Amino acid sequence: MEREIEIDCEKVVESERVRELCRRVEILEEQLMQSQRLSAVGELTSTTAHEFNNILMTIINYAKLGMRHIDKTSQKNAFDKILAAANRAAKVTGTILAAAKNRKQSFEPTNLITLVDDVMLLLEREMNKYKISVERYFPESVPDILADGNQIQQVLINLLVNARQSMSNGGQLVLKITYDEENEMLDLMIRDYGCGIDEAKLPYIFDRFYSTKSGPDETGKGGTGLGLAACRGIIEQHKGVIRVESKVGKGTAFTLRLPTVIRAKIIELREKENKDNAQKEISKN
Numbered sequence: 371m372e373r374e375i376e377i378d379c380e381k382v383v384e385s386e387r388v389r390e391l392c393r394r395v396e397i398l399e400e401q402l403m404q405s406q407r408l409s410a411v412g413e414l415t416s417t418t419a420h421e422f423n424n425i426l427m428t429i430i431n432y433a434k435l436g437m438r439h440i441d442k443t444s445q446k447n448a449f450d451k452i453l454a455a456a457n458r459a460a461k462v463t464g465t466i467l468a469a470a471k472n473r474k475q476s477f478e479p480t481n482l483i484t485l486v487d488d489v490m491l492l493l494e495r496e497m498n499k500y501k502i503s504v505e506r507y508f509p510e511s512v513p514d515i516l517a518d519g520n521q522i523q524q525v526l527i528n529l530l531v532n533a534r535q536s537m538s539n540g541g542q543l544v545l546k547i548t549y550d551e552e553n554e555m556l557d558l559m560i561r562d563y564g565c566g567i568d569e570a571k572l573p574y575i576f577d578r579f580y581s582t583k584s585g586p587d588e589t590g591k592g593g594t595g596l597g598l599a600a601c602r603g604i605i606e607q608h609k610g611v612i613r614v615e616s617k618v619g620k621g622t623a624f625t626l627r628l629p630t631v632i633r634a635k636i637i638e639l640r641e642k643e644n645k646d647n648a649q650k651e652i653s654k655n
């Protein structure tokens with residue numbers, strides 16, 4: 371009898387240890403996802419610094435040009451260029467400040483087109499550097515989605531950096547937004563014409579730590595295998611779906627399907643109803 375009790379005590383201690391380990395793993399996973407988010411913000415910050423340098427060079431050069439050529443047409447041209455560069459600088463700071471503030475999760479009606487354009491503004495330089503041309507097929511206007519803008523930006527950065535990395539010798543990137551009016555959903559497709567993904571590897575790409583990259587590239591990106599895992603987590607929190615289609619040697623297309631505000635509210639109501647019904651069933655029994 372005494373022996374049995376001893377064994378039971380051991381079991382209790384053992385299962386307590388397992389529980390503690392599970393808790394720690396959970397905390398570590400949470401911290402890792404946090405670092406994935408911060409690396410996306412860091413990405414924006416370093417891009418902004420480069421971007422600013424470029425803008426300043428443009429402003430300085432056109433100011434010098436305007437001072438050298440005193441005729442009205444040249445000066446007006448110089449002022450136009452300076453104003454355009456300064457406006458771009460203001461837009462870049464606006465975007466980075468919006469991304470940096472309000473790190474708490476908050477879902478608000480958000481325009482997907484503006485969100486994508488803001489991210490592209492920040493990644494434009496990087497795409498140019500790697501000789502990647504961007505084609506954009508967006509409707510004039512689309513209904514808002516209910517989203518945490520910062521998180522969707524993080525998803526876009528991860529997908530766009532992956533796409534860029536898949537086209538090491540340059541190429542084409544196609545961005546397409548379509549509005550599925552019947553189902554009140556927006557689809558954003560990000561298609562690259564890069565190396566593509568082997569069919570056998572496709573089921574694993576959203577797994578945490580799954581990466582085929584040997585390490586970070588020369589810009590310090592890639593190789594941790596957390597990018598797509600973070601994307602999926604975020605899109606699911608938005609009651610959306612992320613899908614992938616790929617062919618080796620042809621390229622890859624990721625599609626984000628996100629509910630519009632109307633649809634998101636309906637989903638929310640249904641979920642609440644289901645929860646209430648389940649509660650009622652439990653209290654009946």
Ligand SMILES: Nc1ncnc2c1ncn2[C@@H]1O[C@H](COP(=O)(O)OP(=O)(O)OP(=O)(O)O)[C@@H](O)[C@H]1O
Pocket residue numbers: 528532533536562564565566567575576580581582583591592593594595596597598599622
């Ligand atoms: N557009 C793409 N083209 C080709 N392969 C891709 C593409 N996107 C993802 N992959 C594959 O999926 C894997 C997982 O991508 P994920 O973004 O999660 O990790 P990673 O890019 O390797 O590292 P990081 O977490 O630093 O982004 C990549 O290593 C790559 O093999």
Ligand SMILES: [Mg+2]
Pocket residue numbers: 528531532592593597598
């Ligand atoms: Mg990645």
